[in-house]
Amino acid sequence: SWHLGLFMHMPRMSRLEVLENTLIQVDALGSIVSLTRPDEPEYTERLHTARRSGALTEMSSQQMMIPGLVDLHVHAPQWPQLGKALHLPLQDWLNHYTFPLEARYQDIDFARQVYPSLVRALLANGTTTAMYFATVHEEATELLAATCLALGQRAYVGRVAMDDPQQCPDYYRDSDAQAAVAASERSIHAIRQLSGNQNQLVKPVITPRFIPSCTNDLLAGLGELAARHQCHVQTHCSESDWEHDYVLNRLGKTDTQALADFGLLNRHTVLAHSNFITDSDMGRIQEAGSGIAHCPLSNSYFADSVFPLRRALDKSLRVGLGTDIAGGHSASLFNTCQHAVASSRMLESGVDARLPAAERGQANARINFLEAFYLATAGGADVLDSPTGLFEPGRQFDALLLDLDCPENRLNEFTRANDWEDLLGCVVYNTQPCNIGRVWIDGRCVHG
Numbered sequence: 320s321w322h323l324g325l326f327m328h329m330p331r332m333s334r335l336e337v338l339e340n341t342l343i344q345v346d347a348l349g350s351i352v353s354l355t356r357p358d359e360p361e362y363t364e365r366l367h368t369a370r371r372s373g374a375l376t377e378m379s380s381q382q383m384m385i386p387g388l389v390d391l392h393v394h395a396p397q398w399p400q401l402g403k404a405l406h407l408p409l410q411d412w413l414n415h416y417t418f419p420l421e422a423r424y425q426d427i428d429f430a431r432q433v434y435p436s437l438v439r440a441l442l443a444n445g446t447t448t449a450m451y452f453a454t455v456h457e458e459a460t461e462l463l464a465a466t467c468l469a470l471g472q473r474a475y476v477g478r479v480a481m482d483d484p485q486q487c488p489d490y491y492r493d494s495d496a497q498a499a500v501a502a503s504e505r506s507i508h509a510i511r512q513l514s515g516n517q518n519q520l521v522k523p524v525i526t527p528r529f530i531p532s533c534t535n536d537l538l539a540g541l542g543e544l545a546a547r548h549q550c551h552v553q554t555h556c557s558e559s560d561w562e563h564d565y566v567l568n569r570l571g572k573t574d575t576q577a578l579a580d581f582g583l584l585n586r587h588t589v590l591a592h593s594n595f596i597t598d599s600d601m602g603r604i605q606e607a608g609s610g611i612a613h614c615p616l617s618n619s620y621f622a623d624s625v626f627p628l629r630r631a632l633d634k635s636l637r638v639g640l641g642t643d644i645a646g647g648h649s650a651s652l653f654n655t656c657q658h659a660v661a662s663s664r665m666l667e668s669g670v671d672a673r674l675p676a677a678e679r680g681q682a683n684a685r686i687n688f689l690e691a692f693y694l695a696t697a698g699g700a701d702v703l704d705s706p707t708g709l710f711e712p713g714r715q716f717d718a719l720l721l722d723l724d725c726p727e728n729r730l731n732e733f734t735r736a737n738d739w740e741d742l743l744g745c746v747v748y749n750t751q752p753c754n755i756g757r758v759w760i761d762g763r764c765v766h767g
């Protein structure tokens with residue numbers, strides 16, 4: 320198929336590329352074959368071929384395309400409690416709301432009600448890739464993976480491993496480390512072998528919930544599993560004061576050091592939050608090539624801190640964004656971009672207006688909307704080593720068609736044509752689901 324019109328993407332964090340009247344050709348496997356700009360000699364002939372093929376989608380002057388959005392941290396089972404009880408401390412929220420809710424996925428019919436609704440909502444918000452925590456249940460975890468596959472979403476799905484009776488309730492945990500490792504291993508096989516998953520659109524993830532919920536035996540066992548299966552790993556890392564201190568007390572080291580020692584810090588690891596990582600933690604993460612899921616909205620509620628994003632970027636850590644549903648109360652990565660920008664500004668300006676300006680906050684902490692947009696697209700794809708996030712030959716076509724002039728929400732009413740940065744600003748700050756006309760993943764239209 321062929322697509323013609325205005326494309327915007329960010330090859331680097333500091334570089335917005337605008338492709339006007341550009342022609343993109345996508346093959347049957349969803350791979351971008353060619354990208355042709357009007358000033359190239361092949362343009363006229365290719366446009367001719369595209370028109371004759373009958374498979375050309377031509378954008379109007381009120382439409383544009385951006386790469387699909389990448390959500391690096393979603394708790395799928397927490398979808399029914401979006402926005403609930405966020406005033407509580409993390410531990411109370413987990414014990415009184417989250418664990419009782421997650422335990423209900425023992426009932427596969429409950430999972431059948433929730434998971435399709437979540438995946439459809441994420442697609443409608445433009446999330447083409449999602450990295451999910453499921454629950455401890457193998458059957459419901461497989462159902463989540465099968466749901467993503469059926470609805471065409473690129474996904475990374477992890478059965479949650481948690482066995483420590485000190486921190487997990489008896490009604491919701493693995494019975495012991497050995498049983499947990501065996502269940503996680505079966506889940507890896509089940510997801511890889513799902514029917515229709517020949518291209519591995521959906522991938523398994525080894526998922527120790529966080530260090531407090533796992534015994535040392537479990538963490539060591541999962542580390543071995545990661546090495547054996549060349550599999551992605553995800554967990555919560557140094558999220559809150561309580562959690563960070565708990566690990567220091569129990570193991571005498573930071574989350575990052577502990578994860579490294581258990582074999583859980585590698586090129587395929589995604590660490591959620593990581594608010595309290597030290598400079599030497601950052602060094603280790605950078606060396607290991609692991610990535611970070613920055614979850615600004617949930618950090619506002621549970622972390623009592625802001626992730627030191629600029630410091631991490633300066634040390635060449637790979638970072639993307641996560642909604643952290645339902646620690647974050649929004650399914651939208653556009654929303655998450657807005658909070659990433661706002662929280663970086665607050666980190667820089669500090670909170671105490673009585674202090675002289677020069678003594679408030681952290682210097683140079685801010686990011687702008689373009690940098691946030693990079694994190695939500697190419698940055699997230701880079702963390703996953705996923706061939707998406709940019710319009711480039713060889714990458715897969717994961718894309719959103721935006722309707723700038725949708726009657727319920729006009730995005731560019733007052734923006735001058737050709738003022739591309741301003742237009743993208745309107746998109747990042749104001750896009751609503753009604754503006755997301757169509758969504759493609761692997762070249763397949765999966766929404767609209």
Ligand code: GUN
Pocket residue numbers: 394409413417528529555558617621643646
């Ligand atoms: N730490 C352990 N489990 C969770 C969870 O479900 N959400 C958040 N935000 N932090 C966690």
Ligand code: FE
Pocket residue numbers: 392394555591643646
């Ligand atoms: Fe989380």
